[in-house]
Amino acid sequence: MACSFALFAVSAHAADKVKIGFVSTLSGPSSALGVDIRDGFLLGVKLNGGKLGGLPAEVLVSDDQFKPDVAKQLFEKNIKRDKVDFMTGVVFSNIMLAALPEAYDNNVIYISTNAAPSSIAGKDCNPLFFAVSWPNDAYHEAAGQYANTRNLKSVYLVAPNYQAGKDSLAGFKRTFKGQIIGENYTKLGQLDYAAELAEIRAAKPQAVYIFLPGGMGINFIKQYVGAGVGKDTALLLPAFSADQDVINAVGAPMAGLFNTAHWAPDFTNPANQKFMAEFEKEYKRVPTLYASQGYDAAQLVNAAVRDVKGKIEDRQAVRRALKMAHFDSVRGPFKFNVNQYPVQNYYVRTIGSDGKGGLINKSFSEPILKNHGDAYAQDCKMKD
Amino acid sequence: MSGVLLIEQALNGLQFGLMLFLLAAGLTLVFGVMDMINLAHGSLYMVGAFLAAWLVGLTGSFVLSVLGAVALTGMFGMALEAGLLRTLYARDHLSQVLATFALILILNDGVKMVFGTDLPLSAPAALAGPVELFPGFQYPAYRLLILGVGLALAVALYLLVQKTRMGALVRAGASNRPMATAMGVNIRALFTLVFGIGAALCAVAGALLGPLLAVQVGMGENILILAFVVIVIGGIGSIRGALVGSILVGCIDTLGRTGLQQVFREFLPPQWASAAGPAIASVAVYVFMAAVLAFRPQGLFPARS
Numbered sequence: 001m002a003c004s005f006a007l008f009a010v011s012a013h014a015a016d017k018v019k020i021g022f023v024s025t026l027s028g029p030s031s032a033l034g035v036d037i038r039d040g041f042l043l044g045v046k047l048n049g050g051k052l053g054g055l056p057a058e059v060l061v062s063d064d065q066f067k068p069d070v071a072k073q074l075f076e077k078n079i080k081r082d083k084v085d086f087m088t089g090v091v092f093s094n095i096m097l098a099a100l101p102e103a104y105d106n107n108v109i110y111i112s113t114n115a116a117p118s119s120i121a122g123k124d125c126n127p128l129f130f131a132v133s134w135p136n137d138a139y140h141e142a143a144g145q146y147a148n149t150r151n152l153k154s155v156y157l158v159a160p161n162y163q164a165g166k167d168s169l170a171g172f173k174r175t176f177k178g179q180i181i182g183e184n185y186t187k188l189g190q191l192d193y194a195a196e197l198a199e200i201r202a203a204k205p206q207a208v209y210i211f212l213p214g215g216m217g218i219n220f221i222k223q224y225v226g227a228g229v230g231k232d233t234a235l236l237l238p239a240f241s242a243d244q245d246v247i248n249a250v251g252a253p254m255a256g257l258f259n260t261a262h263w264a265p266d267f268t269n270p271a272n273q274k275f276m277a278e279f280e281k282e283y284k285r286v287p288t289l290y291a292s293q294g295y296d297a298a299q300l301v302n303a304a305v306r307d308v309k310g311k312i313e314d315r316q317a318v319r320r321a322l323k324m325a326h327f328d329s330v331r332g333p334f335k336f337n338v339n340q341y342p343v344q345n346y347y348v349r350t351i352g353s354d355g356k357g358g359l360i361n362k363s364f365s366e367p368i369l370k371n372h373g374d375a376y377a378q379d380c381k382m383k384d
Numbered sequence: 385m386s387g388v389l390l391i392e393q394a395l396n397g398l399q400f401g402l403m404l405f406l407l408a409a410g411l412t413l414v415f416g417v418m419d420m421i422n423l424a425h426g427s428l429y430m431v432g433a434f435l436a437a438w439l440v441g442l443t444g445s446f447v448l449s450v451l452g453a454v455a456l457t458g459m460f461g462m463a464l465e466a467g468l469l470r471t472l473y474a475r476d477h478l479s480q481v482l483a484t485f486a487l488i489l490i491l492n493d494g495v496k497m498v499f500g501t502d503l504p505l506s507a508p509a510a511l512a513g514p515v516e517l518f519p520g521f522q523y524p525a526y527r528l529l530i531l532g533v534g535l536a537l538a539v540a541l542y543l544l545v546q547k548t549r550m551g552a553l554v555r556a557g558a559s560n561r562p563m564a565t566a567m568g569v570n571i572r573a574l575f576t577l578v579f580g581i582g583a584a585l586c587a588v589a590g591a592l593l594g595p596l597l598a599v600q601v602g603m604g605e606n607i608l609i610l611a612f613v614v615i616v617i618g619g620i621g622s623i624r625g626a627l628v629g630s631i632l633v634g635c636i637d638t639l640g641r642t643g644l645q646q647v648f649r650e651f652l653p654p655q656w657a658s659a660a661g662p663a664i665a666s667v668a669v670y671v672f673m674a675a676v677l678a679f680r681p682q683g684l685f686p687a688r689s
Contacts, residue, residue, distance in 0.1 A: 027501075031501070161663075161666075183658055184642070185645075185658055185661070186641070186662070187662070187665075187666055192400065192597060194396040194400070194524075194527065194638070195393060195396050195397075195638045195639075195641045195642045196641070198393050198396060198642070199389070199642045201389075201392070201522075202389040215598050215600070218598070219597060219598060222596075223524070223596065225512070226507070226512060226513065226525075226526055226527075227514055227523075227524045228513060249504065251506070
């Protein structure tokens with residue numbers, strides 16, 4: 001093990017290709033997210049002529065089946081047997097955290113296309129970890145800020161009873177200045193919210209904010225509309241509960257809902273216009289924010305490999321190049337914090353007609369949070 | 385807790401309980417009459433939901449699709465009984481558990497191959513919103529429909545089992561199978577029919593809950609556990625026990641999920657209340673089952689008393 005490692009570390013001439021291990025959730029009920037990240041990433045590579053930073057790119061795609069142990073095995077296979085230069089792709093925090101040590105122990109850089117948990121943003125930050133998405137708390141901090149600008153005085157919160165659920169509501173409370181008149185922690189994976197909706201109706205909040213990823217959010221929104229709670233109460237959402245996959249599943253009731261995100265399909269920067277046009281041409285559907293993150297990950301790697309002139313064995317140089325983030329993100333301004341989490345703008349989006357009979361997210365022109373980092377970066381003592 | 389909230393939660397509990405009853409009724413008859421543990425009962429619920437979603441795509445009519453799904457699932461259940469499960473009656477419970485667990489996996493993957501991992505299914509547009517039951521009290525129209533159908537089926541099933549000749553045969557089979565056979569009852573045909581009815585009831589629950597929850601592979605497993613809790617509480621083989629058990633479980637679950645957090649908030653610091661409430665709510669149903677088992681090990685309304 002030590003020997004093979006030493007063998008690798010010596011040469012620093014330009015490699016003949018760049019190998020990327022892409023592990024994501026590509027089957028099961030949560031697969032839509034992983035599929036979009038993959039499609040976004042592969043589109044990014046394709047538009048570069050199959051190359052990243054001038055080197056032919058080989059992307060090894062595999063499915064973690066929504067299981068942390070499977071992801072760990074796939075990481076090990078990609079890193080030890082396939083000898084990849086970068087790992088990327090995972091959707092869910094718990095799965096990524098289980099597999100990351102494989103990359104850390106073997107000096108392989110991980111580019112996160114989605115998960116960016118608070119637990120590795122502070123004192124446990126790692127030089128090999130780069131998040132090209134958004135810190136887990138950020139959407140909720142933006143939503144709390146948006147509730148302030150709407151002058152909402154009372155908000156009711158709902159989240160599943162697990163760590164990410166509690167973190168997200170903590171993020172909302174960090175920025176929200178009004179009163180939290182109720183908090184409900186539901187069972188993870190719960191699909192029927194009749195009892196919670198009755199509580200909300202009785203509590204009469206001005207707004208409800210939910211952190212219910214995937215199918216949980218889809219069901220909550222459908223039942224929220226069915227119960228008629230929305231007549232007196234505004235529903236605020238984090239963007240992943242109001243993205244194109246959720247719009248397609250819930251349909252018309254999504255119109256007019258507000259949500260917060262770092263990206264929207266209607267951004268007019270040239271990088272995003274190209275991304276939207278090419279994605280719809282390639283896959284015949286509107287991309288989700290997950291797809292935008294996958295696409296940006298490919299652009300980030302492309303820029304770094306280009307800047308080190310293909311000498312990807314020199315991990316330190318590659319890290320420094322990645323940290324510069326010399327690429328045009330589809331989200332607009334983007335830079336890395338000291339903990340290698342993004343510093344970027346967050347926007348309020350509202351769901352309206354796309355002019356073709358469907359619905360799509362439209363962003364407010366002014367960001368709700370500008371150049372926003374995260375609350376943990378000051379605890380990260382990363383050298384270089 | 386105000387009166388209106390209490391009524392709404394009671395309706396929610398009743399609605400959830402009645403849907404559980406549709407599953408538990410079939411399960412308890414199969415378990416009680418045939419002494420057969422059928423873990424794949426939840427898969428029939430899934431099959432019913434997928435068939436309904438598929439038929440909506442073909443016919444465009446929700447009512448027709450639900451009826452079609454119920455009929456098809458009933459037939460599928462009977463075919464399953466005649467073709468496979470019948471051979472398991474003579475085996476011990478371990479073999480039945482293993483075989484029907486395998487059936488869950490096969491049906492999950494079979495459905496995935498035929499329909500994909502999930503299908504969209506929406507409530508009819510006319511029932512998508514709320515209705516005002518009395519001034520100041522709104523309730524989702526679709527949940528009222530579920531309540532109505534559940535109540536009607538519960539009454540119909542009760543009459544079928546208690547008042548008809550077929551029901552008498554089923555009850556005879558449940559309390560003493562060898563004697564019923566000796567009296568000339570065609571137990572084989574009866575079992576197939578009972579299994580078909582159980583499967584059809586699963587399909588009703590699956591098709592009606594599909595629009596509220598989600599039509600996806602694996603949807604049957606979670607609800608199956610609660611259905612087993614119901615029949616253990618109610619007494620195995622007893623329709624009356626299944627009905628009472630379902631409504632108790634439905635109400636305890638609904639009130640536990642929301643009421644407990646409020647009660648804890650009265651006398652605990654908020655961070656403890658928000659930690660203890662959900663933790664206890666998630667096990668409330670099982671605590672209740674343990675209590676019933678401690679005082680009435682045979683269940684509340686045992687079939688063989």
